[in-house]
Amino acid sequence: MDKLLAMVNGWRQGRGMHRLRRTVQGGFALFCLWAGYRFYLFSRWAAGRSPAYVPRPPSVEAFLPISALVSLKRLVLTGRFDPIHPAGLTIFLAALAMGLLLRKGFCGWICPVGLLSDILAAAGRRLRLLRQPPAWLAHPLLALKYLLLALFAFAILARMDLAAIESFQLSPYNLVVDARMLAFFLAPSAASLWVMGGLVGASLLLRSFWCRFLCPYGALLGLLALAGPVAVHRNPGKCLDCRKCERVCPAALPVSRKETVRSPECIGCTECVAACPAPDCLTVKAGRRPLPPLALPLAVLGVFFAFWVWAVLSGHWQTQVPLPLLQKIYALALTGVAHP
Ligand code: SF4
Ligand code: SF4
Structure with missing residues (x-):
């Protein structure tokens, strides 16, 4: 009975939300590992290195x-x-819809890089390495991902006409890009290992280094979230000024100094709400309407799975590239296909 009461209190104070987030993130991360393993088995079969056929998991296209x-x-x-790569487009559309409606809920609840960033930040704190960059450094660093997004937007949205797009989509590079990505992780070059090691080291020093400073995907979702209805609100009359909200915020936002957190950096993780000791001080609202604690994660998962179900039922999940052609191009991919 005591345990049950403690559990209920934990939920009311928000600790349950933190555990729920970790469970959801962990579930998606495990799924990605499982899909990556199945894709590895498929690519071995397709390249003629194993006789055992394993169906290709379309979800690996999330990384394209x-x-x-x-x-x-x-x-x-x-x-x-x-x-x-229809599954890649479906997942991208789902993330955009979340960005518009639910802040960067995709980053906060689904993307496995977010979980990895949190783990590295926790390790950095334990090792006493984690630092808060000064404002003169934080602002240009935060701008980097928008710069990368602008470069991609210019190269793709402004420069590529329909003929260039269709030629890219049918190019050997695009057909095998998922297999090339797998090969990159299975046998990284020395330069890639240095870059990845640098990113891990930087994530131990600066919280969520990749997500906050370099990820153009997150930058795009953050810009969409500016137009969205959902935000964390603080009631200054109830605030204890303890700043626990800021200590747990993966985006290092000054929650205790805002009445409404509208920043494009907010990933909608609700960790601030979970950590706040003052009842009803921090609330997630859609417009002016307070949302129950579970509404945001349930809506994030609802949007994600709604897109998945739609894609599966409408034939927009599995690639239309015939298996014999995939076999040929996967064999090619493992010998190298240049970027067009
Ligand atoms: S955790 Fe809550 S009470 Fe403490 S500073 Fe943040 S909003 Fe105020
Ligand atoms: S402000 Fe709150 S919801 Fe937004 S990123 Fe920070 S902890 Fe998460």
């Missing part, structure tokens, strides 16, 4: 955001859905 952005432009121009 550039291809998804190209496909999105083609969808807008022609109304035709990408037949090569």
Whole structure:
């Protein structure tokens, strides 16, 4: 009984929300590992290195955001859905919808890089390495991901016409880009290892280094979130000025000095709400309407799975590339295909 009461109190004070977030993030991270392993087995079969056929998991296309952005432009121009990496476009559209409606809920609850960033930040804190960059450094660092987004937007949205898009989509590079990505992780070059090691080291020093400073995907979702209805609100009359909200915020936002957190950096994780000791001080609201604690994560998962169900039922999940052709191009991918 005591345990049950403690559990209920934990939920009321928000600790349950923190555990729920970790469970959801962990579930998606495990799923990504499982999909990556299945994709590895599939690519071995497709390249003729194993006789055992394993179906290709379409969800690996989630890691092809550039291809998804190209496909999105083609969808807008022609109304035709990408037949090569349709799951990648579906997941991209789901993330955009979340960005518009639910802040960067995709970053806060689904993306496995967010969980990895949190783990590295916790390790950095334990090792006493974690630092808060001074404002003169934080602002240019925060601008980097928008700069990267602008470069991609210029190269794809402004410079690529329909002919260039269709030629890219049918290029050997795009057909095998998922296999190339797998090969990159299975046998990284010395330069890649240095870059990844640098990112891990930087994440131990500066919280969520990749997500806050370098990820153009997150930058795009943050810009969409500026127009969205959902935000964390603080009631200054109830605030204890303890700043616990700021200590747990993965985006290092000054929650205790805001009445409404509208920053494009907010990932909608609700960790601040979970950590706040003052009842009803921090609330997630849609417009002026307070939302129950579970509403945001349930809505994030609802949008994600709604897009997935729609894609599966409408035939926009599995690639339309025939298996024999995939076999040929996967064998090619493991010997190297240059960027067009
Ligand atoms: S955790 Fe809550 S009470 Fe403490 S500073 Fe933040 S909003 Fe105020
Ligand atoms: S302000 Fe709150 S909801 Fe937004 S990122 Fe920080 S902890 Fe998460």
